[in-house]
Amino acid sequence: MAPAIETVxxxxxxxxxxxxxxxxLSVEVGTIHGFLGPNGAGKTTTIKMLVGLLKPDxxxxxxxxxxxxxxxxxxxxxxxxMPELPKLPKHLKGNELxxxxxxxxxxxxxxxxxxxxxxxxxxxxxGRENDxxxxxxxxxxxxxxxxxxxxxxxxxxxxxxxxxxxxxIGMVEVRDIIKKLAGEGITTxxxxxxxxxxxxxxxxxTIINKGVAMASGTIKQIAAKLTGSFAVEVExxxxxxxxxxxxxxxxxxxxxxREGKKLLINLKTRDDARSEVSQAIAAAGGxxxxxxxxxxxxxxxFLRLLDKDKVxxxxxx
Ligand SMILES: Nc1ncnc2c1ncn2[C@@H]1O[C@H](COP(=O)(O)OP(=O)(O)OP(=O)(O)O)[C@@H](O)[C@H]1O
Ligand SMILES: [Mg+2]
Numbered sequence: 001m002a003p004a005i006e007t008v009x010x011x012x013x014x015x016x017x018x019x020x021x022x023x024x025l026s027v028e029v030g031t032i033h034g035f036l037g038p039n040g041a042g043k044t045t046t047i048k049m050l051v052g053l054l055k056p057d058x059x060x061x062x063x064x065x066x067x068x069x070x071x072x073x074x075x076x077x078x079x080x081x082m083p084e085l086p087k088l089p090k091h092l093k094g095n096e097l098x099x100x101x102x103x104x105x106x107x108x109x110x111x112x113x114x115x116x117x118x119x120x121x122x123x124x125x126x127g128r129e130n131d132x133x134x135x136x137x138x139x140x141x142x143x144x145x146x147x148x149x150x151x152x153x154x155x156x157x158x159x160x161x162x163x164x165x166x167x168x169i170g171m172v173e174v175r176d177i178i179k180k181l182a183g184e185g186i187t188t189x190x191x192x193x194x195x196x197x198x199x200x201x202x203x204x205x206t207i208i209n210k211g212v213a214m215a216s217g218t219i220k221q222i223a224a225k226l227t228g229s230f231a232v233e234v235e236x237x238x239x240x241x242x243x244x245x246x247x248x249x250x251x252x253x254x255x256x257x258r259e260g261k262k263l264l265i266n267l268k269t270r271d272d273a274r275s276e277v278s279q280a281i282a283a284a285g286g287x288x289x290x291x292x293x294x295x296x297x298x299x300x301x302f303l304r305l306l307d308k309d310k311v312x313x314x315x316x317x
Contacts, residue, residue: 002065004029004156004187005050009059012045012211019045021211022059027189027204032182034198035191037208043191044084046208047160050189051081064156077105080154084161084191086145090134094125094144097133098151105152119147122180124173138165146174150181157181159190163197175201232265232277235289242284250280261289270295 005027012020020042027033035043048054050061052068061068066075088097095116102112120129123143133141142165149157162178163171178188178201192198198205199219206216215222236243239261247253247265252273257264267273278288 001029002062003027004031005033005061005063005189007046007050007059007061010046010049010056010061011058012042012049012054013057018211020049020056023208023211023213025206025213025216027187029187030182030185031203032178032188032190032201034202034205035189035208036193036195036198036205037191038193040210041193041208042211043193043208044160045211047081047158047189047191051079051158052076077152078155080149080152080157082145082149082157082159082162085138085164086141086148088133088141088144088148090132092133093130094133094136094140095120095129097144098147101148102151107151115151119150122150122177123147124170139167139170142166143170143174146177154186156187156189159188161192162190163192163194171197230267230270230272231294232263232267232274232291233294234263234265234277234281234291235261236263236281237261237287237289238285240285243281243286246280246284247277250276252276 003026005025007023007025010020010023010025011018023042023046025046035046037043045054049056050063050068052072063075064078066072068075092100098116098119099112102115107115117126117129120126123146125140125143125147128136128140133144136144142162146159146162149159157178159178162174166174175197178190181188182203190202202219204216204218205222207214207222244256244258244263247256247263250273252267252269252271254266254268256266265273265277272293274291274293278291281288
């Protein structure tokens with residue numbers, strides 16, 4: 001099956017600034033793909049090219065197997081798009097806006113009458129649909145923007161920073177909506193600068209910085225490709241030097257850091273060595289109270305990638 005989104009060397013320049021630099025992106029159908037990067041990385045610029053709001057300076061892109069372009073209404077009708085901080089007309093009521101957009105999509109009146117309340121309910125605006133958008137909070141406007149993106153029953157939803165302006169509860173709710181969409185077979189591509197958000201919600205991630213894709217794959221692949229080894233964190237009762245000495249004998253153990261009853265055991269591999277570790281502790285008379293396997297989080301990876309980039313940049317100076 002053709003990818004939901006595929007770009008080849010997609011490039012956009014603003015004067016001498018290369019905002020998106022030879023971007024090769026592939027978003028598989030049915031996935032929730034996070035587009036992760038810091039402010040100014042080129043996320044919005046990429047998304048605007050994908051939805052036909054900006055013309056690329058180089059490369060090409062396909063959405064649902066079709067070349068992107070300005071004159072593709074059929075293609076646009078299959079894609080839902082929520083802009084970054086959507087600017088919605090303040091003089092309309094929430095349900096009026098959805099009805100108006102529905103008309104623009106060519107959705108019949110009967111269908112709109114069913115669809116609008118369903119979406120208002122889905123995004124948690126029930127009871128506020130007859131209020132003017134001008135009276136909505138930022139978070140409510142964001143939710144209405146999301147409802148707008150779902151009006152045309154899209155196969156692909158592109159969301160630019162969907163959590164911006166939402167409080168923690170709102171964020172969880174939006175995450176749940178996106179997961180629900182995925183359950184219905186809808187592909188979601190969302191940009192974010194929030195690492196924990198991407199880690200919690202996305203099946204795949206592409207990391208972008210200064211217009212350049214730095215890594216792409218499943219969350220697991222990215223972690224495995226870019227991180228070092230795992231570590232085991234263990235809390236031990238009846239602690240003795242024999243415990244440490246036994247652990248040191250394990251071939252998989254690289255080094256051990258002790259903090260009171262807790263041990264951080266850095267491993268040489270990315271294998272789960274918890275059973276070996278607890279056996280070694282028990283054999284020396286120690287009692288394992290808790291044992292956890294630790295890998296580098298996406299946040300660690302991201303910071304490290306940015307650090308590497310800084311080092312390279314300094315190297316060039
Ligand atoms: N219209 C414009 N004219 C000139 N430069 C622009 C324009 N829009 C964006 N840029 C620049 O292009 C780069 C990428 O911007 P973009 O908005 O795509 O980043 P982003 O990843 O979406 O950032 P954020 O997380 O802040 O939304 C930035 O350096 C930005 O200053
Ligand atoms: Mg942006």
